[in-house]
Amino acid sequence: AQSVSQHNHHVILSEAASLELGCNYSYGGTVNLFWYVQYPGQHLQLLLKYFSGDPLVKGIKGFEAEFIKSKFSFNLRKPSVQWSDTAEYFCAVRRNYGGSQGNLIFGKGTKLSVKP
Amino acid sequence: DGGITQSPKYLFRKEGQNVTLSCEQNLNHDAMYWYRQDPGQGLRLIYYSQIVNDFQKGDIAEGYSVSREKKESFPLTVTSAQKNPTAFYLCASSIDGGQSYEQYFGPGTRLTVT
Numbered sequence: 001a002q003s004v005s006q007h008n009h010h011v012i013l014s015e016a017a018s019l020e021l022g023c024n025y026s027y028g029g030t031v032n033l034f035w036y037v038q039y040p041g042q043h044l045q046l047l048l049k050y051f052s053g054d055p056l057v058k059g060i061k062g063f064e065a066e067f068i069k070s071k072f073s074f075n076l077r078k079p080s081v082q083w084s085d086t087a088e089y090f091c092a093v094r095r096n097y098g099g100s101q102g103n104l105i106f107g108k109g110t111k112l113s114v115k116p
Numbered sequence: 117d118g119g120i121t122q123s124p125k126y127l128f129r130k131e132g133q134n135v136t137l138s139c140e141q142n143l144n145h146d147a148m149y150w151y152r153q154d155p156g157q158g159l160r161l162i163y164y165s166q167i168v169n170d171f172q173k174g175d176i177a178e179g180y181s182v183s184r185e186k187k188e189s190f191p192l193t194v195t196s197a198q199k200n201p202t203a204f205y206l207c208a209s210s211i212d213g214g215q216s217y218e219q220y221f222g223p224g225t226r227l228t229v230t
Contacts, residue, residue: 009156032217044159044206044221090158094217103174104219106151108158 004093006107013081014115021076021110023091030096033074034104035065039087047089050074061085083116119143120222122207127227129201137192137225139207148190149208149219152176159206165190166212194227201229 007022025031035047048059055067065076074091090109095102120141129135141148147166151159161174165184179198184190190209194201204226208219 004158006158034218036221043223044208046218046220049218092159103149103161103164104159104217106158106160108156 004091004105004107006089006091006110008110009108010111010113012113012115015083016080017114019076019078019081019085019112021089021091021112023074023076023107025072025074025091025093025105027093027095028072032094032096033065033067034092034094035059035063035074035076036090036092036106037087038090038109044090047076081112081114083114085112086114087112120207120209120220122205122222122225124225125223127225129227129229131229132196133229134193134195135201135227135229137194137205137207137227139190139192139222140188141190141207141209141220141222142188143209143211143220144187145209145220146187146212147210148184149210150174150180150182150190150192151206151208153204153206153224162192162205194229201227203227 003026005024033050036044037047038044048057050057050067058064063078067074088109088111091107092104094104123138149164150162153159160176162180163182165171181193206224207222210219
C-alpha cells in the first residue's frame with residue numbers, strides 16, 4: 001500500500017540552526033509532493049509543492065524541498081530556523097495516474113520545537 | 117474574505133449519539149474533503165466529493181456519512197457506529213480534483229465523545 005514516512009516525530013532545535021525534515025514515499029510512479037505546516041492554533045497551510053520541473057522547490061518563509069526521484073524522497077530544508085517556525089510539518093504525496101489523480105496521502109507529521 | 121469555516125470549534129457528545137460537523141467554503145471550489153487527525157497519526161481521508169451530489173469513501177469511511185447538496189457545503193455526520201469518534205476533524209477544499217490540486221484547510225472541529 002502507498003505510504004509516506006516522516007522519519008522524525010519530534011525535532012528540537014535552537015534558533016539559527018539548520019533544519020532538514022525527512023520524507024520518503026513508497027509509490028514508484030509519477031507523484032505530486034507537498035509539505036504542509038500547522039502552526040499552533042492555526043489552519044493547516046501549504047508550504048510548498050512539487051508537480052514537475054526543477055526538483056528544488058522554494059516555498060514560503062524561506063523553506064525549500066528537494067525531490068530526489070531515485071531515493072523516493074522529498075526532504076524539507078531551511079538554513080536558519082526561527083522561534084516562529086515552531087509547528088507541526090506534514091509531508092503529503094498524491095499519485096498521478098496520468099489522466100486521473102489519486103488522493104493525498106499524508107505522513108504522520110514531525111513536530112518542530114525551536115528554542116529561542 | 118474567502119475561506120473555509122468549520123463549526124463548532126469544540127463539540128462534546130455522549131456515546132451513542134450521532135453528531136454532524138459543519139463545513140462551508142466560499143472559494144467556489146468544486147472538490148471538498150474530510151480528514152481525521154489523531155496525535156501521531158497524520159491526516160486520514162474519511163470522505164471526499166469532487167462535485168455536487170457526488171461523493172466517495174476515503175480510507176476510513178466506516179461509521180461516517182456525508183452529503184453534498186450544495187457546492188459550498190459538505191457536512192460530516194459521525195454516527196454511533198464509529199468506534200473511536202474522539203478526534204480532530206479537518207475539512208478541506210480544492211479548485212477541482214485534477215491538476216489544480218492544492219487543498220485549503222479549515223480550522224477544524226475537535227470532537228470529544230464520552
